[in-house]
Amino acid sequence: MLSHYKAFASRRRDPATKREAVLQTAAHLFLEKSYSRTSMNDVAERLNITKPALYHYFRNKEEILLECYRLGTTLIEEILNDIASHCGTGLEKVEAFVYSYANVMTVNFGRCVMRLDEGDLSSDALADLRNYKRKIDRRLRSFIQEGIEDGSVAPCDAKIAAFCIAGAVNWICQWYEPEGALSAEEIATQFARTLTQGLARRPRKES
């Protein structure tokens, strides 16, 4: 956990890195204590400055939050595009999705997207975020549907299956600790395996 208070050690004019320091610190606190329980004073204190100084870098508190969501959704967008170009069976796409998405859920801004309370957003931003989440869901569902059609996925309700998988990976941002015992890599690998192959031992062809 880097400390970004050094960015404000001097009054040297360097808005870009100072803005970044504010953003990182705020995101960290939002994930730790939630957005609403993090006051602008809390953010300022961590950076060894006072509250009004923050308003040189962000118009208001929500603008910081929006930036967190923006960076997070960009990360997700990248993996979705990767997978779309990634040719293979529906099941392979689902597996790739789980693996990549699980990794994103262990990165700070990625965690923000699913961990922070969307209800803290203004109605416009909330509508946008909801649309984006629906888009992710549609994508995952289409991978599953593809799999059912090409025979790689067992027949099932794609909608429910998508919720099932999305839940497993989205929940990661609720319990994952960057300094914890489990690495993002091992989590992603086993999630991909468990969700596609199931918990039960397969009768033939052990992997």
Place this chain on the structure above:
Amino acid sequence: MLSHYKAFASRRRDPATKREAVLQTAAHLFLEKSYSRTSMNDVAERLNITKPALYHYFRNKEEILLECYRLGTTLIEEILNDIASHCGTGLEKVEAFVYSYANVMTVNFGRCVMRLDEGDLSSDALADLRNYKRKIDRRLRSFIQEGIEDGSVAPCDAKIAAFCIAGAVNWICQWYEPEGALSAEEIATQFARTLTQGLARRPRKES
């Protein structure tokens, strides 16, 4: 969605049903808007009374929240006990857990346990809740471990597998809508199947 404002239509002394009306209304709002965004005024308004009247039935706002958690954890406790007595393979216990737990996550007070922000609790209550959540995790993990030992579950890291399954079922309370298209029954059934058997088509012995 029942309206409980009728409970306060008359001043007849009936504290039990009035307290229940407050609790149900509050739980409903907590799930809809979150605890912190629900003011005591909001609760009172729904019941056609004024804020101070609420304090005849609950000492403070947090006492309402605690009651929500208490009722929810009781529901979970019941299913855990049922499964423990339910003899069978580890896999069968996991399957039973997923099925029952998914159902609980569609009931209002059950949803409260995993959907409401635990950070809104006082430190004592928070510690209790965290302990209880750890207990659930240990139980699920032990079912999986049992399965690995009796051969019904494929070898894997029980800790990660437990997080995977818990995530899928806990997430239900984030998207489930009581008046929605999907019934609790079909969700629970397919979740139990998908999480144990996996998304991939099984090579032999189709179910």
Place this chain on the structure above:
DNA sequence: CTGATATCTTACCCATGGGTAAGATAAATT
């Protein structure tokens, strides 16, 4: 070195919301 400008601080405003004091009113009790 000097003036201009970005940066940051002190002191404040005000809306929100949990909670309470004190009194009004209706229901139960006698």
Place this chain on the structure above:
DNA sequence: AATTTATCTTACCCATGGGTAAGATATCAG
């Protein structure tokens, strides 16, 4: 019917926290 008592309301207190006004100070350009 009178009185007690639970119930509920009006009016208020106060802590928290987002945001701003106005001024101080350090940095940079010339």
